Amino acid sequence: MSSEKSFLKNYAPIFAMAGIILAVQFLSLFLAQPMTAEGMQAFENPDSTANSLYYIVIILIFTFFLLVALKKNLQWVIQLVILLAVASTIYYVFIALLSSVTDSNSMINAVSLFLSIVLTVLLYKFPEWYVINTVGLIIGAGASAIFGISLSIIPVLVLLSLLAIYDAISVYKTKHMIDLAEGVMDLRLPILFVIPKKLSYSFIKDTFKKEEGEEREAFFMGLGDAVMPTILVVSANVFLAKYSPLQCFGISYPSIGAMIGTLVGYSALMVFVMKGKPQAGLPFLNTGVILGYAVGVIISGIPFY
Structure with missing residues (x-):
């Protein structure tokens, strides 16, 4: 009985995190069509590789901003910026969801604005782990x-590919990503998913200060670890679906392959995580999603891109 409890305590959160990744992927696939219809594309030319470089530069600038703010004890600035970003993203998500229900723009905008404000205030006032996870999923x-x-x-x-390399350097070489994660943790923002080892766990009360060898009460996974591979899942379904004769419930085989590949990469990542040392997630997850996508393309018999 004790071994069974130990297994559930140590491994149930791992399966829960895999479930969260899948939930993000399925919800993002659902959102893709209404967001496209609403013209929410971030770039005018989706085929331009310069967009990727632009995105990398934005990430580097934002990371630098966070590190400087932490060094100068300006946590309130970080909190304000991220909460504004959270509110705006929630707003656009509900715009997309409600647009498939009603044609009334005034109602869509009003309800979306209301929900984004309510969820952001709830996050600020009561950042418990299930609130963090719900907002993080959205x-x-x-x-x-x-x-x-x-x-x-x-x-x-x-x-x-570039993000996988950057993540590896920032975790294993410069280690600034570890410093950033530890510094931002106390702000209790939806930049990570929290999976407690027991339901009585409180993210609000957790001090995150553990003695060497002391076990943490929860597993943590960065939001980017779920978001980045999912970008390929969505892109494969949007840009290759018309070429793919094989689909399952409206999801193309390359996209399904990418989803499976993400889980394979995640499984490999967890093998190292269970050894107790911080790991860069994107080298595993991005490699897995790319390989899974390639397998899905081969099965479909369509061009690679």
């Missing part, structure tokens, strides 16, 4: 869908 799926409909296959592959 903004993760929204961001994945927006960039997935904005970038065609080649720009996405370039983006994921």
Whole structure:
């Protein structure tokens, strides 16, 4: 009985995180069509690889901004910027969802604005782990869908490859991503998913300060680890669906392959995570999603891009 409890305590969160990744991917696929109809593409030319480089530059600038703000103890600035980004993303997600229900723009805008404000205030006032995860799921799926409909296959592959390299350098070499994660953790923002090992766990009360060898009470996964591979899942379904004769419930085989590949990469990542050391997620996840996408393309018998 004790071994069974130990298994559930250690491995149930791993399966839960895999479920969250799949939830982000399915919701982003659902959002892709209404977001496309609403013209929410981030770039005018989805085939331009320069878009990927532009995205990387934005990430580097934002990371630098966060590190400087943390060094100068300007946590309130970080909190304000991220909460504004959260509110705007939630707003666009509900615009897309409600547009498929009603044609009344005034109602769509009013309800979307109301919900985005309510969820953002709830997040600010009561950032418990299930609130963090709910908001993270919404903004993760929204961001994945927006960039997935904005970038065609080649720009996405370039983006994921560069991000995998950057993530590896920032975690294993410069280690600034670890410092950033630890510094932002206390702000309790939806930049990560929180999977507690027991339901009584409180993210609000967690101090995150553990002695060496002391076990954490929850697993944490960065929001980007779910978002980045999902961009390819969405892009494959948007830009290759018309070429793919094989589909399952409206999802193309390259997209399904990308989803399966993400889980394979995630499984490999968890093998190393369970050893107790911080790991760069994107080298595993992005490699998995790219390989899974390639397998789906081969099965479909369509061009790679």
